[in-house]
Amino acid sequence: MSNKPETKIQIMLLGLDAVTRPLLDTLYTKEQLLEPDYDISVISDKSFQESPTLILVGPPPPKTDINEVAQTLRMKYPRHAIYFMTSVRENFDRGALKKNGFTDAFLIPMDTMIATQQIQKEVSDASHGKIRAYRPVCLIDIRPDQKLEFDTYMYFPVNRKHIRLSEEGNPFEQELMDKLKQASFSQVHVSLDQMPRFFTFAAQQLKSLQKGEGMSETEKKERMVEAIRGLLSGIFSTSTSDATIDVGRNIVSDCQEIVKQFITEGTDGNSWYNKLLTVTGAEEGSYNHAGNVATFGALFSLAVQMGNPEHIALAALLHDIGLADVDAEIQSKPESERSRAEQEAYQKHVEHTLDLIKFRKMILPDPVVKAVQQHHERWSGTGYPKGVAGDRISADAQILALSDRFDYLTMTQDGRARMSPAMAFKEIYEENLQNSSESQFDLELLKKFLEIFPEPREKQTS
Amino acid sequence: MFDPKIRVLIVNEMTTMRKLVVDACREIGMTDLTEASNVAEAWQKMGETQSPYGVVISEWEMTQATGIDLLKRIRRDSKLGNTPFILLTSEAGKSKIVEAAKSGVSAYIVKPFTPDVLKEKIQTALEKPIKPI
Numbered sequence: 101m102s103n104k105p106e107t108k109i110q111i112m113l114l115g116l117d118a119v120t121r122p123l124l125d126t127l128y129t130k131e132q133l134l135e136p137d138y139d140i141s142v143i144s145d146k147s148f149q150e151s152p153t154l155i156l157v158g159p160p161p162p163k164t165d166i167n168e169v170a171q172t173l174r175m176k177y178p179r180h181a182i183y184f185m186t187s188v189r190e191n192f193d194r195g196a197l198k199k200n201g202f203t204d205a206f207l208i209p210m211d212t213m214i215a216t217q218q219i220q221k222e223v224s225d226a227s228h229g230k231i232r233a234y235r236p237v238c239l240i241d242i243r244p245d246q247k248l249e250f251d252t253y254m255y256f257p258v259n260r261k262h263i264r265l266s267e268e269g270n271p272f273e274q275e276l277m278d279k280l281k282q283a284s285f286s287q288v289h290v291s292l293d294q295m296p297r298f299f300t301f302a303a304q305q306l307k308s309l310q311k312g313e314g315m316s317e318t319e320k321k322e323r324m325v326e327a328i329r330g331l332l333s334g335i336f337s338t339s340t341s342d343a344t345i346d347v348g349r350n351i352v353s354d355c356q357e358i359v360k361q362f363i364t365e366g367t368d369g370n371s372w373y374n375k376l377l378t379v380t381g382a383e384e385g386s387y388n389h390a391g392n393v394a395t396f397g398a399l400f401s402l403a404v405q406m407g408n409p410e411h412i413a414l415a416a417l418l419h420d421i422g423l424a425d426v427d428a429e430i431q432s433k434p435e436s437e438r439s440r441a442e443q444e445a446y447q448k449h450v451e452h453t454l455d456l457i458k459f460r461k462m463i464l465p466d467p468v469v470k471a472v473q474q475h476h477e478r479w480s481g482t483g484y485p486k487g488v489a490g491d492r493i494s495a496d497a498q499i500l501a502l503s504d505r506f507d508y509l510t511m512t513q514d515g516r517a518r519m520s521p522a523m524a525f526k527e528i529y530e531e532n533l534q535n536s537s538e539s540q541f542d543l544e545l546l547k548k549f550l551e552i553f554p555e556p557r558e559k560q561t562s
Numbered sequence: 563m564f565d566p567k568i569r570v571l572i573v574n575e576m577t578t579m580r581k582l583v584v585d586a587c588r589e590i591g592m593t594d595l596t597e598a599s600n601v602a603e604a605w606q607k608m609g610e611t612q613s614p615y616g617v618v619i620s621e622w623e624m625t626q627a628t629g630i631d632l633l634k635r636i637r638r639d640s641k642l643g644n645t646p647f648i649l650l651t652s653e654a655g656k657s658k659i660v661e662a663a664k665s666g667v668s669a670y671i672v673k674p675f676t677p678d679v680l681k682e683k684i685q686t687a688l689e690k691p692i693k694p695i
Contacts, residue, residue: 140578141581165576171576171652171674175675176582199653200652201673201674
């Protein structure tokens with residue numbers, strides 16, 4: 101998106117924490133950010149007359165109740181978008197925060213992607229589309245050689261630029277489509293203001309294919325991300341009144357519903373490969389990650405007939421929830437830059453996940469819990485938390501770990517070229533072959549994937 | 563239109579929210595305003611005054627005792643039982659409204675609200691006959 105807007109945009113920031121604040125600097129200029137003192141008695145006063153585009157609020161100052169902040173701001177700005185953003189899970193209760201007046205509440209870094217998209221959407225709306233924001237759409241929803249009423253773009257993560265692929269009023273050419281598919285691209289971008297046109301187009305396509313009641317892959321994916329977010333923020337809520345057997349049972353059944361509805365339904369030993377191609381290359385973001393790892397896990401399990409697809413998908417949805425209790429700064433550092441103490445704190449996320457599952461009274465099948473517990477164990481026995489090796493790591497956990505690594509390598513991440521599935525498996529195989537004393541996976545298992553995903557014919561350039 | 567000189571008791575433990583209710587009351591011309599920061603203080607002020615309050619505007623959600631607790635206490639009292647009572651809340655759920663109605667509330671305001679809404683609700687509260695609970 102452009103940093104030089106034609107419309108005046110002002111985002112009011114109130115006490116964003118050290119993890120959240122830098123996000124805004126990457127998106128907007130100093131002039132676009134308004135930072136008054138975080139004193140709600142001053143802000144609520146009639147003499148305070150700022151009228152920002154949107155308001156982002158961090159943890160309250162001492163002796164101030166966040167609900168009072170929410171209610172006061174909502175009274176002062178009844179129609180504004182007001183978002184709460186924090187990196188601290190303590191007292192984070194999304195439902196209560198929304199009830200008291202926030203438009204939504206984001207837990208960073210878990211919600212970074214979704215929060216960024218939401219902020220960009222507000223700014224794009226306020227500028228009537230002059231400040232552009234984009235959304236990924238599934239390539240499978242765009243049929244070649246048909247006139248499109250919207251522009252499509254390709255996002256280049258290395259230089260963070262959107263380059264136009266096709267222009268409004270023109271078709272998406274078959275040749276271009278073939279090239280993208282060959283390079284394992286599963287999505288293109290559409291500007292936010294043109295998304296309604298994309299959805300109209302996708303609906304017409306489904307109708308013409310006589311899938312009138314169906315849903316486009318793009319919409320399905322958006323719904324999955326929202327469903328996972330709703331599910332996980334329920335788990336993160338620290339309210340003890342929610343920690344009952346009934347609530348725990350509901351969470352587990354919601355997890356199973358997500359797995360069924362978005363992941364395993366309609367996928368079998370024959371169709372898993374096509375499904376995989378619709379998912380690879382998605383943008384980073386925790387809910388995307390949870391959804392992707394669940395999808396890859398179930399598909400890999402079907403592909404090599406190892407483990408239980410439902411159990412793996414369920415474990416994948418939950419495998420990283422414990423990260424919400426790990427300091428955000430530690431999470432953002434690459435492993436090589438973490439001190440020993442920081443790495444130990446990071447590794448505790450497995451334990452935190454299991455504690456959260458217990459606290460929420462979620463009764464899960466034993467293999468699911470085991471997969472969560474073992475997803476950082478390594479074939480060589482050098483993993484954590486227990487250092488178990490070889491076949492003592494459950495098949496579900498091995499597939500889950502492989503999906504986790506695969507998603508990391510194939511996702512679209514700023515500043516890095518993305519990999520195709522074949523390149524990713526080659527990379528994983530080589531890193532395990534070269535460093536056998538610390539290998540993460542069974543080489544025999546990896547060989548099966550190399551057969552399924554043979555060497556790419558040409559090098560990918562994006 | 564009601565008499566703007568009626569005595570109003572505003573109960574809210576959140577200081578800025580209480581101030582916003584006071585501001586909204588002033589904006590619609592009301593002048594005799596008393597504040598209480600919790601239910602105990604409100605009850606005390608209601609008991610010790612010679613001239614009774616014409617309307618109570620209380621927050622529902624408070625930590626020690628809630629607005630509903632105060633409402634029930636007032637409705638059971640032989641002297642204060644007929645005081646018009648407005649509840650402020652963030653929740654518009656049906657079960658909440660039913661609970662408030664059963665407890666004898668005169669009017670119900672869902673936040674955020676404007677001075678005009680407040681004026682309308684005070685009018686409703688003053689006109690509504692009080693049913694004993």
